Amino acid sequence: MDKQLETRYRCINRYNNLRDNFLKIASLHVTDDKLNELKLFYDKIINSKRETDRINDVIGLLKILERRAVLSFKSIEPIKYISDEFIKDPCLNQQIQNYLQDLSINETANAFVDFNIYKSQSGKNFNININNNNNLTLSNDDEKLLLNETTINDNTNNNFHKNKSSIIDVSSSSSSSLCDLKNLRHYYHENKLLIIFIISILALSIFSLVTIDSISNKLSVLEPTASATTATSTSSNLTNKTHNTFLFPSHPTTTTTTTTTTTIIPKVMQSIAPYYVKNQNDFDSQSGQSIDLQNKVFEILSENLGRYWTEVARFLDIKEGEIDRIHQNKNFGFKEKSIEVFKLFKSRRGAYNNWQQILIRALNDARRKDLVYLVEELIMNEK
Template structure:
């Protein structure tokens, strides 16, 4: 994948420049900043250098090829090298331009279509467009065979969250690594109420999440948004669904 190759090159350049500026004191500060995201004292103990921290953030999906906010934070707060800032800014712009270009979206859709053609009808993949905002969500119960178990659970959970969040949906969206431009685009939809805005943000999150991490990422984001009441509700729902 071109995007991942670009990201690997960026990570290599970032580490080459940054490691000269990150001593043990700074590393410990960074570990404390991301302690809640890492969520493991054992893993915290294993982090002895910047590269290992970066790998852990990638594992936790806090850092991704299309979300380099942790790298930008480390660069601006600790490294303070204009050359590195420029490298990160250029990469960020290129990735966003690529993701929003018609060619990129067309290729992405073709990839989904190729996978769908090899699957039974009942397990066809859903199509998500993170920049195409729909005006309403449909609260009709899920009964069709086109929804697999993951999608059924996600939709029920997202509807419950949307009903409870209210005006705090923007905070949750940020903790789900949704871009400010996307949040603003949702906010600008004057025909959407708060529930629908929250649901649109969750749909964007779903389009970028995977089967293994979406639950933990969502629960962590609710905690970080200081909505532990909703987190507990969602956690109980997920535990019930997994039985």
């Protein structure tokens, strides 16, 4: 699983680099007329006149295609089509070809296992390879069938809808496991407060009993007149105690009370303290594991968010003023800006047990499903 996660992480980085390089070159070649042709070509996939009208450049077009699950790090067919038809840059075409070859090798080795999303209804694995004619072949055991680009796109969409229910089941199971972890920590927290309360009550009760016993023994030894004098002096001492606490440091009653208290209380706590320390250590160790996982997730996401850092920041309830402040820093790249966003999120919401659910929901709303799968795999590997 670690090797598969490393392969996925490497492919996502390569996809981000390819997409950024493609956008730099496409902005110089794709004019308004060509953009209108592309909007007409992908009109059925976009399936929204309002969304089509809002597309003003190639970046907006790629965002819509990523939301429609047509473009991802596993399927770069739109990038290849635009490059072949409108850009025709040899260096870019070579970079796309190298990426497709590497992607084919990873799929052949079953490097991508996304909750059985690439399994058919019969449960058999399908492998997709690229031949020299840029056609894709779908192999099922010994049977091979040559498919053109249109057939591959149709099969991809069908497989996506067929496996949509399985993805929802996995997401619900992941959410339930997170709820179980939250309940477990809440159980430890309640036990800690209960133990502290019991110890406080026992200590107060023992202190009261010892004090009353020492006073009664002292009064029984003294004569009636001495008892009256002692009571008078004791009341006066209690009245003046706020002015000078150590006025009579060698008072016998004070010495007896202090000595008895320090010798009896530990004996009562001996049966309770080990249980309290054990539960406290378990709680602290789980908190440390959660912090390590949180830092690991934030570090990986900051390297892969790219231009989407502003959208994720808004879905994490970061204020617009803080987003503008981060954006205006000319020394920050995409990674540094993402790090600043996660620092703000961690300082406000990261201490809560549901930070994982909030982060996954924000990535889903920002249409970065590839990063959602990556975060879910990190969480599952830490359990």
